[in-house]
Amino acid sequence: MINHDTSRTWDTIKRDTDERLAAAAKIVGSGKVVTAEDAVALLEAVIRPFDRVNIEGDNQKQADFLAQCLCAVDPAKVHDLHMVQSVLTLPEHLDVFEKGIAKKLDFSFSGPQSGRIAELLGAGKLDLGAIHTYLELYGRYFLDLTPRVALVVADAADREGNLYTGFSTEDTPTIVEATKFRQGIVIVQVNEIVDRLPRVDIPADFVDFIVTSPRPFYIEPLFTRDPAKITDARVLTAMMTIKGIYAEYGIQNLNHGVGYDTAAIELLLPTYGEELGLKGKICSNWILNPHPTLIPAIESGWVKSVHSFGGELGMERYVAARPDVFFIGPDGSMRSNRCMSQVAGHYAIDAFVGATLQIDPYGNSSTATATKVAGFGGAPNMGCDSRGRRHSTAAWLKAGAEVGSQAAAIGPDLHRGRRLVVQILNTVARIRDKKNPGQFKEIPAFVEHLDAEKLMKNANLPIEPVMIYGDDLTHIVTEQGIAYLHRCRDIEERRAAIRSVAGKTPVGLQGSEEERRRMRELGIVKTPADLGIDVATATRDRLAAKDIMELVEWSGGLYDPPAKFLPGKEDSSRR
Amino acid sequence: MINHDTSRTWDTIKRDTDERLAAAAKIVGSGKVVTAEDAVALLEAVIRPFDRVNIEGDNQKQADFLAQCLCAVDPAKVHDLHMVQSVLTLPEHLDVFEKGIAKKLDFSFSGPQSGRIAELLGAGKLDLGAIHTYLELYGRYFLDLTPRVALVVADAADREGNLYTGFSTEDTPTIVEATKFRQGIVIVQVNEIVDRLPRVDIPADFVDFIVTSPRPFYIEPLFTRDPAKITDARVLTAMMTIKGIYAEYGIQNLNHGVGYDTAAIELLLPTYGEELGLKGKICSNWILNPHPTLIPAIESGWVKSVHSFGGELGMERYVAARPDVFFIGPDGSMRSNRCMSQVAGHYAIDAFVGATLQIDPYGNSSTATATKVAGFGGAPNMGCDSRGRRHSTAAWLKAGAEVGSQAAAIGPDLHRGRRLVVQILNTVARIRDKKNPGQFKEIPAFVEHLDAEKLMKNANLPIEPVMIYGDDLTHIVTEQGIAYLHRCRDIEERRAAIRSVAGKTPVGLQGSEEERRRMRELGIVKTPADLGIDVATATRDRLAAKDIMELVEWSGGLYDPPAKFLPGKEDSSRR
Known part of the structure; x- marks a missing residue:
């Protein structure tokens, strides 16, 4: 039975490597x-x-x-x-x-x-x-x-x-x-x-x-967003997110996806966040590239620590001058590490907040389009419930206690927390019409079927490229309100919650005022009014910095924006 | 508004470090x-x-x-x-x-x-x-x-x-x-x-x-298990796991917890696995410490690669002599890395197979006892569904397609795969009675309430220390049969499946023959007979190595077991 075959070689890889090195x-x-x-x-x-x-x-x-x-x-x-x-x-x-x-x-x-x-x-x-x-x-x-x-x-x-x-x-x-x-x-x-x-x-x-x-x-300076491009609509969803989610759960440990929605949040911390008395209570520890739009929050003392996936062009001097905040080596410069940031992003944060292009009636979301095989980078890793997590924070326990389907998943005796996964988007995207220059098209963000389904067929993928699945998502924020999806008892209630914030889209139009009222009564949906936010005050005036040069000013001249972000240049960064 | 405070110091950590280094x-x-x-x-x-x-x-x-x-x-x-x-x-x-x-x-x-x-x-x-x-x-x-x-x-x-x-x-x-x-x-x-x-x-x-x-x-040599201590009962559950799970799903990428249950599987690959014609079809790529009990499978050509969390005492020479299998540096010795092995264990494997002490009626399991705060090491990270995973394998897709509650989770349109999480245990553990030397006590493994609930109260924990939650578990293997839990449509069906393999325990006794028959008809439960396994042939004779010295022989003398595992010594390794 025992078969120690002395004739077999066990170093074929090494021999092959040695051959290649000899050729080199x-x-x-x-x-x-x-x-x-x-x-x-x-x-x-x-x-x-x-x-x-x-x-x-x-x-x-x-x-x-x-x-x-x-x-x-x-x-x-x-x-x-x-x-x-x-x-x-x-x-x-x-x-x-x-x-x-x-x-x-x-x-x-x-x-x-x-x-x-x-x-x-x-x-x-x-x-x-x-x-x-x-x-x-x-x-x-x-x-x-x-x-x-x-x-x-x-x-x-x-x-x-x-x-x-x-x-x-x-x-x-x-x-x-x-x-x-x-x-x-x-x-x-x-x-x-x-x-x-x-x-x-x-x-x-x-x-x-x-x-x-x-x-x-x-x-590439992928994580630079010009505050000048943040619209009033994004200020509104950012205010709702700060008050209805960050303050509600006491989110201290988090990651932001890159985009104008989350850039708006970063720029509202020193203004709206301060007004709400939230300093020290939210947004202390970050897993984040050195976003220039985080500078005002750092300078205002909101941020205890940032560990970064990578660097960001132009932020070298600023980061080096803030060693209390960033991970800085003995030589005085930062070391980023995408792997360890993703590990922390999966297991150590209480909230992942990002954006998407499409959400289906069940809450599944994707940025895939029918003809582009793009992938999602880190989003699925942070935009899912981390089921292996065992440490508690107040935010995680509170979200877990709210999960409407908890007993149906693990029985009535035990507890489990929940990571928050938040998607911010406008119900309808207004984008330039390539065929009619100067014209705009309105594209609904809530759709009956994700384009990911078409891409699966077109590209012959074994599975639809979904960025975040509906049962991993806890919150959708639109200009209509916040849907607290994890509070739903089942998928029918989740569908109703989604319809209630989906506005005038094919999905939203299937809802009713009555359904929306019921969702609000259950605390599953909150409108800006429910949150005590006056939509008329949601304007760009609230942003701590209104353009790139104001970020430079906040940084005391330490931030060196790449040329393409300087006045008169077009921001062509891609995500 | 812009407030770049030039008086603030941003290097308090560094100054403090410098002070300490000066003191040193x-x-x-x-x-x-x-x-x-x-x-x-x-x-x-x-x-x-x-x-x-x-x-x-x-x-x-x-x-x-x-x-x-x-x-x-x-x-x-x-x-x-x-x-x-x-x-x-x-x-x-x-x-x-x-x-x-x-x-x-x-x-x-x-x-x-x-x-x-x-x-x-x-x-x-x-x-x-x-x-x-x-x-x-x-x-x-x-x-x-x-x-x-x-x-x-x-x-x-x-x-x-x-x-x-x-x-x-x-x-x-x-x-x-x-x-x-x-x-x-x-x-x-x-x-x-x-x-x-x-x-x-x-x-x-x-x-x-x-x-x-x-x-x-x-x-400590934590990952050494003496084949001499593997019982016939463990050979049976190992055979069931190989045929009913590894072969059924074509599991190529996996991790084994440490224990006699999984050691039995490792030692059956060159015998029972070979008999079933499974070589090359299962168990090729491993995330695993260098388990001595894997030596016969490696020597028989079953194993393509092993990345290790850590080393294992006595395995240094053997591992160094098998560079085609292990991760070996330019100096000829292995480099382990617990962090990267755990990353692979969360995202790259199709199956995690381990053991537990207790399972509750909903499938939640834990090794916690009422008075010991022990923790679970890597088990929760590998013993959960990795919800951020997006790559497909045949095993993952097949398990996902079987998930009975899929449409209730993500709607009817989309697909999602599933990692297998398998717990092997006997329905009743026979352990030495400390109070009556020479006597044994029978402890049921299926219980109404986990001891973790008591520990939570005793140690004032915010949450019960659950190792693996019921909705993350896909398979329970006992001497009674395999329960394919993920196939259940809801928690009631899951409870019935668990009762059907729980034997003569407080949980198992609440089931009925009729219920068990129904579960078998649905394909949710399979007995050894259903799997075509004759219990009488499940004996230690099938093990490729029957004791430590046979492992040494398989290794061609390269494995150097620590003294305590040599004949006449007691195995006191702790997990």
Whole structure:
């Protein structure tokens, strides 16, 4: 029975790696430092057909030079790669599929490339593995989607190969650990090689090759929202959220999605929040990129701590000057870490507050459209009830005690808390009509069927790309009111609550005044009037900063907005 | 309105740290290396009353010397500490409360100290913050429970302070990153200081002080189960689990809790699994400590990959010789990482399979007893439905399609998969009667009320310490059969399913033959006969290894069992 087979080899991965490294040595010599000119040849030496390959591919910073190099390899030598990377944002991330260098894709978010993914899928040039929330993809890096070769990016390296990732550390340590400890190969593009790093973020032992990029890596200011673009309608929903949710539950630990809805909340804390006497009672501990719109709240003493997924362009000096608030290293600059922020975002926060494009009659929501395979980044991880959570806070216990279906789920004897998951949206979105310049179209946000259902069919997905499921959602905030969905006893009551805040949409029009009155009596729906908010006073005047320059002023000149946000430029940030 | 207050200081934490480091320098000089004799004085210099302090405190390896030093500080100088650490396993971890050095506690698992925590709580010497699952506590390290001082442990350091954590890396990188980047102070005990480390796991920039411990750190072989102690009853439930769950759903990605139930499954893969033709179809990718009982399955070619939370004593040489399977560094030794394994355990596995002591009529389960505050470690994180998951596998989709209450949760239009959460237990536990030596008591595992309810009252907890809630559980396996709980349409059906496998317990006796027949007809309950398993053939003969020495033989002599597991010794491992 016992069968210890001494003939079997157990180091095939290592032998294969050694072969590849030997091939690389013929091109680049014995050290770790590789010239930019040799980079394509290096990739051809160490990447084999059908390999799983990661191009870092973060939400913000990009290994753009290595992405270009991968596009330049000979498809006869390197083909059918399986790309495993969190974000596809550069054209090169899809050019590799166009050229036949890559074939399969597992990812989290695609933003500007989402339409092209759908086209490549349709053309049979791309096989889609799955769409993940960030933390889920990182988990699979350690189970069944470990990269064989990782092409990552850092600010600087020293000559031994130690890395400084600094302010925008993001995904780098996670990708590198998974790859290197499965005997994979780690190649890093750096902006410069220096004698002594400000600090070491990743040890040289985790790194195989260093390439100095011809230009600094590309990075996008994704989390900057210009206060000038916040409308009165968003001030109203922000006031409702502060009074009807943050104050009601005493939300201290939270995350905001990125968008004008939540930017409005950030800018109302020092004004409306102060007026309500909420300082110290809400919004103390954040999991958040360094949002410029948080500056007034920080300066006014609202914020105890912020841990960040990534950095934000222009916020470097401000963050470094606020070490009591941000996670700052011994060198004086921040270290972000998307993985640990997502862990905290799943387990440590009491509320996730974001926005969506569509909600269906059952409360399921998605930003998917019929022809774009975009993914949701971190939203599903934070926008769900964290069922493994066991620690209590007052907010979590209160929300849990309100859950209308609790006994039907776990019986009458036990208690369980609840994370708040809040979606803010206007019942009808007013967007520019591309066909009739100068005209606007009104698009209902509450729909009978999510476009995600169509996308599933179009892209042949195994399941609809839902961002947040209805039973994970606790609150919908619209200009009509707040629906406290978790208080509903069953899905019929939830449907009635949703209809009651859905305004003049196909969903809302199926409700009635009588139903709405009943929902308000049950405390499941509250209108602005129920919350004691005079809609006429919900105006931009309340914002602590009304434009980017006022944020600069609040920061004492420490915030350096990227040029495109300065007066006269168009904000083209994508989410 | 804009209020940039130039008088406010934003670096109070850093200034405070600098003061502490200056105080330390008076004792230990300017370098990082501190003698063991100076360690207590160092702690008195850098720790202040009411600080949050972490003593590493892992599931296995322990910063035991630093724990002893903390017990030796002057309580007049250092008192009312808030301990934030994942595991309390050493007497010193509670001595600090006894002595008034510490006052508050946030933790994950306490094992042998669980009774004493309850006593200290009752005596008012300990304030309990909360009990967490591991990943949850790590998340809070980055939000509202960041340690001010961390006392951690590594194998070795070099003179600059770079650390080698090696095989048993466990929690160290997570604790160190959270502490150091909030400008906290990191003190490390090491077994030795060397000129050149096998590899650098944690960069010197993350470390303030290195203390050479007078003896190697303490570590426990928690994950070793002697096959000699696996009973025929456990072989039966293991066979049922393999055929009725693993084969039924095609489970490729999984975690096993530690215990004889799951050890039996591991040892049946090369025998019963082979007989069923399941090799390659189940159990390929694991999140698991290096369980010795997995050796026969690895040697027989069942296992593609294993990522480990921590190491396991005696498995060092075997693991190093199997780099195709484990996560091995460039130095040839494994790096474990509890945080990343838990991330994968939450998001990447299709099934978590464990054991419990008690299940209530609604399916809620707990290992809590009325007088022990023990915690559950990683179980809640893996033993829940991961609601943020968005990637599909065949197993996850199949389980999701079976969920009887799906439409009532998310409406009729959309799909959602389901992670399997399996509890294996005998309906009645036969345990030694402490009062009557040589006698046994029969303790029912299915109970009307969990002891967790009593513990909540006794320890004044805000919520019952439930390990896994009934609506997160998908399968219960007992010698009576398998209940497929997620297939139930509502909680009444779930109760009937549970009664049907609960045998002669207070819960089981409330069922009827008629009810059981109905559950079997609905496919919600399957007996061994329904699964085609002849109970008479469920014997220890089927185990691939019948004792520890056979595991050694399977390993080709690479596994070095700790002395206490060798013939003639008593297995005193605790979970």
